Amino acid sequence: MNGTDKSLVEALKSRFPERVSISPPRHGIPTLEIEVGAWLEVCRALRDEETFAFGQLTDLCGVDYLGYGQSEWETADATFEGFGRGVEALGPGRFDWASRPEAGDIRQRFAVVAHLLSFTHNRRLRIRCFAPDEDLPIVPSLVEIWSSANWYEREAFDLFGIVFEGHPDLRRIMTDYGFTGHPFRKDFPLIGNVAVRYDSQRQRVIYEPVEIEPRVGVPRVIRKDSRYKADEVDQAADSEAERLAAQAAATGEGERDG
Amino acid sequence: MAEIRNYTMNFGPQHPAAHGVLRLVLELDGETVVRADPHVGLLHRATEKLAESKPFNQSVGYLDRMDYMSMMCNEHAYVRAIENLLGIEPPPRAQYIRTMFDEITRFSNHLLWVASCGLDLGAMTVFLYAFREREMVMDMYEAVSGARMHAGYYRPGGVYRDLPEAMSQYTETRWTKGKDLKRRNEWREGSLLDFIEAFARDVPDRIDEYETLLTDNRIWKQRTVGIGVVPPDKAIQMGYSGVMVRGSGIEWDVRKKQPYAMYDQVDFDVPVGVGGDCYDRYLVRIEEMRQSARIILQCVDWLRQNPGHVMLKNFKVIPPTREEMKDDMEALIHHFKLFTEGYCVPAGETYAAVEAPKGEFGCYLVSDGANKPFRVHFRAPGFAHLSSMDELTRGHMLADTVAIISTLDLVFGEVDR
Numbered sequence: 001m002n003g004t005d006k007s008l009v010e011a012l013k014s015r016f017p018e019r020v021s022i023s024p025p026r027h028g029i030p031t032l033e034i035e036v037g038a039w040l041e042v043c044r045a046l047r048d049e050e051t052f053a054f055g056q057l058t059d060l061c062g063v064d065y066l067g068y069g070q071s072e073w074e075t076a077d078a079t080f081e082g083f084g085r086g087v088e089a090l091g092p093g094r095f096d097w098a099s100r101p102e103a104g105d106i107r108q109r110f111a112v113v114a115h116l117l118s119f120t121h122n123r124r125l126r127i128r129c130f131a132p133d134e135d136l137p138i139v140p141s142l143v144e145i146w147s148s149a150n151w152y153e154r155e156a157f158d159l160f161g162i163v164f165e166g167h168p169d170l171r172r173i174m175t176d177y178g179f180t181g182h183p184f185r186k187d188f189p190l191i192g193n194v195a196v197r198y199d200s201q202r203q204r205v206i207y208e209p210v211e212i213e214p215r216v217g218v219p220r221v222i223r224k225d226s227r228y229k230a231d232e233v234d235q236a237a238d239s240e241a242e243r244l245a246a247q248a249a250a251t252g253e254g255e256r257d258g
Numbered sequence: 259m260a261e262i263r264n265y266t267m268n269f270g271p272q273h274p275a276a277h278g279v280l281r282l283v284l285e286l287d288g289e290t291v292v293r294a295d296p297h298v299g300l301l302h303r304a305t306e307k308l309a310e311s312k313p314f315n316q317s318v319g320y321l322d323r324m325d326y327m328s329m330m331c332n333e334h335a336y337v338r339a340i341e342n343l344l345g346i347e348p349p350p351r352a353q354y355i356r357t358m359f360d361e362i363t364r365f366s367n368h369l370l371w372v373a374s375c376g377l378d379l380g381a382m383t384v385f386l387y388a389f390r391e392r393e394m395v396m397d398m399y400e401a402v403s404g405a406r407m408h409a410g411y412y413r414p415g416g417v418y419r420d421l422p423e424a425m426s427q428y429t430e431t432r433w434t435k436g437k438d439l440k441r442r443n444e445w446r447e448g449s450l451l452d453f454i455e456a457f458a459r460d461v462p463d464r465i466d467e468y469e470t471l472l473t474d475n476r477i478w479k480q481r482t483v484g485i486g487v488v489p490p491d492k493a494i495q496m497g498y499s500g501v502m503v504r505g506s507g508i509e510w511d512v513r514k515k516q517p518y519a520m521y522d523q524v525d526f527d528v529p530v531g532v533g534g535d536c537y538d539r540y541l542v543r544i545e546e547m548r549q550s551a552r553i554i555l556q557c558v559d560w561l562r563q564n565p566g567h568v569m570l571k572n573f574k575v576i577p578p579t580r581e582e583m584k585d586d587m588e589a590l591i592h593h594f595k596l597f598t599e600g601y602c603v604p605a606g607e608t609y610a611a612v613e614a615p616k617g618e619f620g621c622y623l624v625s626d627g628a629n630k631p632f633r634v635h636f637r638a639p640g641f642a643h644l645s646s647m648d649e650l651t652r653g654h655m656l657a658d659t660v661a662i663i664s665t666l667d668l669v670f671g672e673v674d675r
Binding site: 028029055056064068069124146148150155174184190218220221222 | 298299302304306307308311312313342494495496497499508510515516598599600602605607608609611618620622624626627628629630632633635637641642644645646674675
C-alpha cells in the first residue's frame with residue numbers, strides 16, 4: 001500500500017497547494033490538515049474528484065489538545081519525596097482553562113479528526129480541522145457531504161462541545177438527558193460532577209455533587225531517557241531473530257506462562 | 259371529522275428485540291413507521307476517557323466489554339494500534355493464533371446473531387441449536403485465556419500465552435455419566451488444537467442444520483426478503499461496513515483489501531449479497547461462518563507444524579517471564595517498571611482497523627509520548643449502522659423494525675462505548 005500512499009500525497013499536494021498542510025504517512029495513513037474556511041470545499045473535492053474518490057467517512061471524532069505533551073511526574077531529578085511528586089502534579093481534571101498547562105506547539109485546542117475511505121482506490125486519509133475559537137469551537141458540518149457524519153458530529157458535540165454549523169439535528173447523544181458540560185474535555189474531571197442515587201426519604205432519584213476524591217493511580221510520565229533510544233535497532237534485531245526462530249521451527253515452546 | 263394524528267411509541271429501552279438498551283422513539287401512522295429516532299447512550303461508560311487515565315496495557319480489558327459478542331476482535335484493533343506506534347510486530351505464531359481466534363470469534367458472533375435474530379422473528383429452535391455450539395466456543399476461550407467471554411488475551415507484542423497442551427474435560431456427575439460423558443469428552447482427549455480442529459471439521463454440518471431450519475423456511479423468507487433494502491451507494495454514503503456493505507453487493511473486506519495478522523496467508527472467500535435486504539445479510543453471515551471454519555482449519559494446520567514464541571522478547575514493552583524475573587535483577591526491574599508505570603509510546607497518531615464480525619472496528623490512537631494514550635477513539639461499526647435507522651425503517655411496518663434492528667447486528671456495548 002506504500003506506493004499508492006505516496007501517489008496520494010503527491011496528488012494532494014498538487015491539488016491543494018494552499019490552506020492545507022499534508023503530513024506524510026507515518027503509520028500508514030497520510031494526514032491532511034485543513035483550515036476551517038476551506039473545510040467544506042476541500043472535503044467536497046475529496047469526495048467527488050476521481051483521483052481521490054473518498055466515498056465514505058468511516059469515522060469522525062473530536063480531540064482536545066489541552067495538556068498535550070505534559071507529564072505529571074518529574075523524571076529528570078529524583079527526590080526524597082517519593083510518590084508525592086506525582087500526586088501533586090497536574091493531572092486530567094485537576095486544572096481549569098485559566099491555569100492550563102503549556103500546550104507545546106499546538107496552536108489551538110479543539111480539533112475534529114475524520115478518517116476517510118475510498119472503496120475505489122482502497123486507501124484511507126485522515127483529515128483534521130482545528131476550531132479557531134476555543135471558547136466556542138465552531139466547525140462546519142460534513143453531513144451534507146457524507147451523511148454518516150451525522151451521529152459522529154452529534155457525539156463530538158456532546159462530548160467535546162464542538163458546534164457543527166449546518167448540522168440538521170445537533171442534539172446530545174451519549175450523555176444523560178439534562179446533562180451539563182462536555183465530559184471528554186481534558187478539563188472535565190474523570191470522576192464527573194454529579195452522582196445519581198435513589199433517595200428513600202424523598203422517594204425519588206436525585207442528583208447530588210460527587211463526594212469521591214479524584215484518584216489516578218499511575219501518574220502520566222513522558223520518558224526520553226536511554227531506554228527509549230536505540231530502540232529501533234534492538235527491535236529490528238529482535239523481530240528478525242524471532243522470524244528466523246519460527247522459520248526453523250525451533251524446539252523451544254511455552255516460553256510465557258507467567 | 260376528528261383529527262387523525264400519528265401515534266408516537268417508545269420501543270425499549272427494555273425490549274427483548276432491542277438487543278440491549280436501545281430506546282427507539284417511533285412515530286407511527288397506523289402500523290407504518292413514519293419516523294424512527296433512536297436514543298442511545300444508555301450504556302455509555304466513557305471507555306475512551308477511562309483509557310486516557312490508564313497506562314496502555316491496562317485498557318485491553320475494556321475492549322472486551324465494547325462489543326461483548328466479539329471480544330478478541332476488539333482487542334485486536336487496540337493492540338494493533340499500539341503496535342503500530344511502537345513499531346513492533348508480533349512473532350508469526352502469535353499472528354496465526356490471533357487470526358484463528360478472530361475467526362473463532364467471528365463464528366461465535368454470527369452464531370449468536372443467527373440465534374437471536376431467529377428468536378426475534380419467531381424461530382425458537384435455531385436459538386437452542388446455536389447455543390449448543392456456542393458452549394464449545396466459550397470453552398475454547400476459557401482454555402486459552404481462563405475467561406469464557408472477556409478474554410484479555412491479546413497483548414501488544416503477541417498473545418498472553420501459548421495454546422494449552424490439554425483441553426479441560428467434563429467430570430462425572432449425576433447427570434453426565436457413562437456413554438453421555440464419553441460422548442461429551444470425545445473431542446477433549448488431546449490438546450486445544452485437537453479440539454478446535456474437531457469442532458471446525460464438524461461445524462459445516464451444524465450450519466447445514468441451521469439452514470434447514472431457516473433458509474427455505476416460508477415464514478423466515480416472508481419476514482426478511484425485501485425488508486430493509488440498502489442500495490450499494492447508500493451503504494457507502496451511510497458509513498456501513500462489514501456484512502452491511504457486502505449484503506448490498508459491494509465486495510469489501512478489510513481482511514482481503516488491507517490484510518493484517520496472517521489473513522494474506524490463508525485462503526478464504528468473501529461472500530457478497532445481491533439485493534441488500536435482510537435475507538441477503540442472513541445468507542452472507544451464514545456463508546461467513548463456513549469460511550471462518552475454513553480459515554480456522556488452515557491456522558490449526560500451521561500452528562501444529564510451527565511451534566515458537568507467542569510474544570516478542572523485548573523488555574521495554576513486554577514483561578519478562580516469572581522465572582527470568584526471579585533469577586535476574588535486570589528482569590526484575592523491567593517487570594516492576596512495566597507493571598507500575600507501563601511503557602511510553604512514541605508520539606504520533608495511528609488508525610488501526612480490523613474486520614470485526616459486525617463490520618470495521620477501528621482504533622484511532624493519539625500518543626504524546628507518555629505512558630498513557632492522549633486520546634483514543636474507537637470506531638464501532640454498530641454506531642454507524644444504527645445512525646441510519648430512520649432511513650432504513652421509514653415506510654416499513656412496525657414488525658419489520660424488529661427484523662431490521664436484528665440484521666444490523668447491534669450490540670450496545672460498542673454503540674455507546
